[in-house]
Amino acid sequence: MSYSSIARFYKLIESVTIGRPLLDARLAHLKCLAEGPAIQHALLVGEGNGSFLLPFAQQFPNTLITVLDESPAMLRVAQNRLKAAGIDTARITFRQADMTTEQLPEGRYDLIVTLFFFDNFDAATVQQIVPALEHASSPSAQWILSDFQIPASGWRRLRARIWLTILYAFFRCVAKIPARTVPPAEAILATTSFKQVARKTYSAEMLYSTLYERV
Numbered sequence: 001m002s003y004s005s006i007a008r009f010y011k012l013i014e015s016v017t018i019g020r021p022l023l024d025a026r027l028a029h030l031k032c033l034a035e036g037p038a039i040q041h042a043l044l045v046g047e048g049n050g051s052f053l054l055p056f057a058q059q060f061p062n063t064l065i066t067v068l069d070e071s072p073a074m075l076r077v078a079q080n081r082l083k084a085a086g087i088d089t090a091r092i093t094f095r096q097a098d099m100t101t102e103q104l105p106e107g108r109y110d111l112i113v114t115l116f117f118f119d120n121f122d123a124a125t126v127q128q129i130v131p132a133l134e135h136a137s138s139p140s141a142q143w144i145l146s147d148f149q150i151p152a153s154g155w156r157r158l159r160a161r162i163w164l165t166i167l168y169a170f171f172r173c174v175a176k177i178p179a180r181t182v183p184p185a186e187a188i189l190a191t192t193s194f195k196q197v198a199r200k201t202y203s204a205e206m207l208y209s210t211l212y213e214r215v
C-alpha cells in the first residue's frame, strides 16, 4: 500500500467526495479533550496530510506529538502545512514507519488518534494493530477513532454502500490498499481496556467519531 502518489491531491480528493463531514468527524472531540486532563504525548497513526494535526497542534501548544505514517510524501505535506501555519514543529516528531510491524514504547502515549486509518486494513490486521496501540498507551490514555460505517437500514444504508463501493474501488486502485470493506474497528476496540465515552455520526451516519478512555 502507498498513499505517496496521491499525497498532494488527497485534500482535493476529499473535497470532491465526502467533503466537510470528514473534517467534522476528525475534530469532533477536540473540545472535550481540551476540557479534560492535560495531554502530555499524543500518537497520531496514519495521520496523512495533517488535517487533524494542524488544529490539534494549534489547540494543544504544550503537547508532544508523534506523527506516524508509512508515506514519506504524506508526512512532507503535513509538515509543510504546519510550517505554512507558523507552527513551531520542535515538539512534533514525524516518523515514517509501518504500523503493522512497528514496535512502540510501552505506556508512552496518553492520546492515540486513528482517523480513517483502520479502513485500509482487513479485520485480522486491525486485530493485530489495536493491541499494539493499547500496549503503547498510558494507564489513563484516551483514544479517538473515526471511520466509515454502513448504517443499519434505509436510504442511508444504500447511500453508504454506494459511496464505499466507489471509495474502495478508487483507493484499491491508486493506493493499493488491501481492504475491500470497513473492518469492525469499534468491535475490536471493545475487547480492550478502552471504553467508549462519546460517539457522534456525520454524513447521514456514514462516518462516526468515537472517544475512548482507558479504564
Ligand SMILES: C[S@@+](CC[C@H](N)C(=O)[O-])C[C@H]1O[C@@H](n2cnc3c(N)ncnc32)[C@H](O)[C@@H]1O
Residues within 6 Å of the ligand: 001, 002, 003, 004, 026, 045, 046, 047, 048, 049, 051, 068, 069, 070, 071, 074, 097, 098, 099, 100, 114, 115, 116, 117, 120
Ligand atoms: C486514508 S488515509 C487517512 C489519513 C488521515 N488520517 C485522514 O483522516 O484523512 C490513510 C493514511 O494511513 C497511512 N498508512 C497506511 N498504511 C499504513 C501503515 N501500515 N502504517 C502507517 N501508516 C499507514 C497512509 O499513508 C495514509 O496517510
